[in-house]
Amino acid sequence: MIVDVYLDKALPQIDQLYSYAYGGEDAAIVGKRVIVPFGRGNKPETAVVLRIGKDEGKKLKSVIQVLDRRPILTESAIALGMKMREIFVTSYVQAFQPLLPKYVLGGVEEVAVKLIDDEEVAGIFQGAEALATEKIPTDKLDRLIEAKKVAVRFRGTQPVKKRVVEKYVASGDYDGPMTEKQALVFDLLKNSPPLSKAEITKRTGLSTSPVDSLIKRGAVAPADPDAAIPDRAPVLRKDQVAAIEGIAESKRPVHLLYGKTGSGKTEVYMQLAQRAMDEGKSSLIIVPEIGLATQMVHRLSARFPGKVDILHSRRSEGEKAAAWIRLKEEPGRIVVGARSAVFSPVPELGYIFIDEEQEESYDYREGLRYNVRDVAEMRVRFEGGKVVYGSATPSVITYARCGEDVELHRLVGDPKKTEASPVEIVDMREELFKGNVEILSERMVEGLEEALKAKKQAILFINRRGYSQFVSCRSCGHVIECDACDISMVYHRRTHRLHCHYCGRTKPMPRTCPVCGSEYLKQFGIGTEQVESWIKNKFPEARVYRMDKDTMAQKGNYEKVYEAMNEKKVDILVGTQMLAKGFDFENVVFVGVVAADLSLFVSDYKAQEKTYQLLTQVAGRAGRGKHKGRAVIQTYNPDNYSIQYAKERSYEPFFHREMEERKRFLYPPYVHLVKIHIRGTGDVDQVALNWKKTLEAINKHEQFDMLVANPVEQPKIKNKRHVSILAKVWPKEFRPLLKALKRVLMYYYRTQAEKEITISIEIDG
Structure with missing residues (x-):
């Protein structure tokens, strides 16, 4: 028998499947880990069998050892990996790493577990409940399995550190x-x-x-420590019942649950997850931020004690491996996690719920450049089950698909409970005319004062961390940039240092300009740190917390802030966009957006959409409980259509206006954007020119109607230059283009002279 395997080696030059001879009789070897000799020195390497190969009469090396008795990758997982490699134009390693992460490949082993404790079994196990399969002779293990005296399971090899007495x-x-x-x-x-x-x-x-x-x-x-009092399902509204029945009975695999903030989307997820659980199926609930996973787990654990697992990057390797094993071994569970939880190895898939589906964090831009939505839809087509997108502000591309391949379900909410908080727009130009040069407008300060006076809570949002956004010399105009990146450094008052938010480097705040020696250095722009400092000076009695990437870096900080807000130990919470994504605090009555313009003037065709979504989501944090709330948005562009529609929470008028703009300028969903990124320290310009010529050659040879732009220099990051090339391609030409690009990419890596240059391809980014 010939088997084709992939090796977990991140070298693009060896991105292919390797064929080996296998002398065993195991017809179910596909999906199992094996040891194979690799390279001229025949170094033993761990590989995974992806398929049975074809015997082409060549002399092949043989598989040394089969590590698993049961496949560690299912057939559907292999199909998903293969599809991701094709659609995302990437390597085998990058396509399969999320399905078999390091904590699994190096942290999971197979063990035999006792089912019957008779004399024969006791003699082998010597008091242990489980034993590594490699320690039991194969023929004896086969006989014990057949007699149903033992079963084969997976076990984690890394300790799971307990934070509390569990x-x-x-x-x-x-x-x-x-x-x-x-x-x-x-x-x-x-x-x-x-x-x-x-x-x-x-x-x-x-x-x-x-x-x-x-x-x-x-x-x-x-047991979840916060689930001592079981949560009971509330009485459902008619629109919730209609959505649940509509999704459950539908033959379509992809659904959009569209309802304004507070309309009860999470309850619909839980009801559908219960139905899946009753059928022995598992559900995945994907949230855009790690912090939201904590909030979701609290709710789910109260409803489904002992049935909820959490998977995200802040869990330890041992914790992730333990959760991975539970999910693989036991059907009927619920997984909550950020982006990578979409790859959870559940045996029977019921639903994948993607909450706040419009969020940009669902687009992963490193290594395997995948989109969570695409992966979810691939999974349900291979495994069955359904994808449910939930959002109060759906992405324009998803909403445009409704009626074609996405089924729309609306939640109108309870009119008594979901009355939207009024939103006021403050023109900061008028504040300047009135002589107010402070960070916050008069209306914003009034809103904070009213919330504090009423013993309620307030949230202030600004989508930039740090104290000031750049430091410039007022004599010569020099802006201090990172030594490794073409990016201005951000001043952080807490450390009194300049920080690069791209590569992480820091350096002391200089006393004089490094170019002209002038002492007239000034900090420009504002960030969360400066807003926090200003608020503490203005309201010294208020308990102020900051929530951004800097303060949330330490493990467990999300949970601490969440608990502090719920326990009313915080008066004013200042933070970045992680505040906007679904946090539900009933005591918050005032929300302020300090600078609504930050996401407007960026080089991104989604700028208006992101602004509308962000403002609507942030404003929706006010008045979630019994108390009425209000929101204030500060801007220098009050007439911008995304800001005006966000004020009125008018999604459909915004959607139609945005679709007009995209049709006019040819952006998704009318075309696909294919962007080629060339990064490195070699002759980036020449490589970029070659890729542009390649795109033009494909365009001519395939008779496409593709638009290819000239290479554009991007900021240098970590001492690596970056040039990108954008192509706009019509939907019918998209798949043929990807296939052609994959062939070119494989040829490039095998023949490239510039070893210090990497190529990546981004779709619709």
């Missing part, structure tokens, strides 16, 4: 086989409140081994 609950629907000791533990947890391991061992007189085994199987799960 308590456990029995999974109500688990009915798998158990040893006598395990059954004793399971029955105890089934008929008692959550217990810690110490409490379990004290009550049963057993060791922790049966508990650990039950946890690995998913029969016992950690």
